[in-house]
Amino acid sequence: MTITTQAAVVEHGGAPFTLSEVELDEPRADEVLVRMTAAGLCHTDLGVAGGGLPFPLPGVLGHEGAGVVERVGAAVTSVTPGDHVLLSFTSCGHCANCRGGHPAYCATWLPDNLIGGSRRDGSATITRRGEPLGGHFFGQSSLSRLAVADERSVVKVDPTAPLETIAPLGCGVQTGVGAVWNVLRPAPGSTVLVAGAGAVGLSAVMAAALTPAQRIVAVDVVPSRLDLARKLGATHVVDASREDLAARVAEITGGVGCNGAIETTGNVTVLRQSVDALAARGTAVVVGAPPFGTEVGLDVNGMLGGRTVTGIPLGDSETQSFIPVLAAMVADGRLPVGELITTYAFADIEQAVADVRSGATIKPVLTFD
Numbered sequence: 001m002t003i004t005t006q007a008a009v010v011e012h013g014g015a016p017f018t019l020s021e022v023e024l025d026e027p028r029a030d031e032v033l034v035r036m037t038a039a040g041l042c043h044t045d046l047g048v049a050g051g052g053l054p055f056p057l058p059g060v061l062g063h064e065g066a067g068v069v070e071r072v073g074a075a076v077t078s079v080t081p082g083d084h085v086l087l088s089f090t091s092c093g094h095c096a097n098c099r100g101g102h103p104a105y106c107a108t109w110l111p112d113n114l115i116g117g118s119r120r121d122g123s124a125t126i127t128r129r130g131e132p133l134g135g136h137f138f139g140q141s142s143l144s145r146l147a148v149a150d151e152r153s154v155v156k157v158d159p160t161a162p163l164e165t166i167a168p169l170g171c172g173v174q175t176g177v178g179a180v181w182n183v184l185r186p187a188p189g190s191t192v193l194v195a196g197a198g199a200v201g202l203s204a205v206m207a208a209a210l211t212p213a214q215r216i217v218a219v220d221v222v223p224s225r226l227d228l229a230r231k232l233g234a235t236h237v238v239d240a241s242r243e244d245l246a247a248r249v250a251e252i253t254g255g256v257g258c259n260g261a262i263e264t265t266g267n268v269t270v271l272r273q274s275v276d277a278l279a280a281r282g283t284a285v286v287v288g289a290p291p292f293g294t295e296v297g298l299d300v301n302g303m304l305g306g307r308t309v310t311g312i313p314l315g316d317s318e319t320q321s322f323i324p325v326l327a328a329m330v331a332d333g334r335l336p337v338g339e340l341i342t343t344y345a346f347a348d349i350e351q352a353v354a355d356v357r358s359g360a361t362i363k364p365v366l367t368f369d
């Protein structure tokens, strides 16, 4: 049996998101049919829609879905119909990294989430007039009123948590928060640099404010974003459009440098500056994602001071344990994610795209009536 629904389809790289009637495959044993209440838009959706990644188009994107379980496959044990759920990335569940609690480093992460466009066996989860569409994006393709999601993409949350506010936990928020709490783990008195005060960077600032880091330095080129960074916990801000980052970091840290840096701009010049801003034994976390094939040069002797550069997908989160904690902290007001969000009706998705591209909106969340 097929299920008919309305999804935002991107016809080819550079084409807009167009609402279109599509058919979903019946959920298989390990899949869940979710009725979307809200869905965040992330830069990765825009990058794929722009043709920057080899995902098969026409297709349906979306990887910050939030909704209510409609139906479950025969082998699903973690949720039942009526449960409130957030959708996040999928993973195989049995490779070494999945077993070790690091599913964002799953052996089949890239095809299963970002570029495959289908289930692992090659079958399509979404079709249109009988033709397969690119789907299964992050195991969900949630820019759709109904979505067939992998059980491993589905995280049950407290039904009192507001789905519109917690939708971005599935990618942007967990990426920024996880970079701080799961990887950098700032020691008391340390300095954390956050380059880029967008959805991911501001999530990192909020997370750092809940640690014993003494200085939280936010960098951006948009003054209003720096103002928001201050409100969310940054102790210092640097406007990179008119200030020299290296000089400001030296001034703020008394010449010591930063113990941790999180690069979210996707700009390799900023990445290089973030590495150069590190203290001895400091770690720079690469989060911003430029086009495939982008390279950066590093000063080799500069690295000899025990500096580490590491790339992190999705905050290295174990979604089933991490996301419910974040949702509870949002509900308690301790993680003010709502400050980042502007909501749009699903039909206004192109307005949301335009506003995030212009910088008018930090985190657009689409709502479904």
Ligand SMILES: NC(=O)c1ccc[n+]([C@@H]2O[C@H](COP(=O)([O-])OP(=O)(O)OC[C@H]3O[C@@H](n4cnc5c(N)ncnc54)[C@H](O)[C@@H]3O)[C@@H](O)[C@H]2O)c1
Pocket (backbone or CB within 6 Å): 042, 043, 044, 047, 171, 172, 175, 195, 196, 197, 198, 199, 200, 201, 219, 220, 221, 222, 225, 240, 264, 265, 266, 267, 270, 286, 287, 288, 289, 290, 312, 313, 314, 315, 362
């Ligand atoms: N690694 C992952 O798992 C992961 C997950 C989610 C998003 N991402 C990537 O992270 C990046 C950030 O995502 P986002 O949603 O926060 O994007 P965003 O556009 O909201 O944030 C980027 C910020 O960087 C600022 N910026 C741009 N150029 C700058 C410069 N030269 N100097 C200082 N600031 C500058 C922008 O003004 C903006 O505020 C994107 O590249 C996205 O694709 C990666």
Ligand SMILES: [Zn+2]
Pocket (backbone or CB within 6 Å): 042, 043, 044, 045, 063, 171, 172
């Ligand atoms: Zn994302």
Ligand SMILES: [Zn+2]
Pocket (backbone or CB within 6 Å): 091, 092, 093, 094, 095, 096, 097, 098, 099, 103, 105, 106, 107, 108
């Ligand atoms: Zn795996």
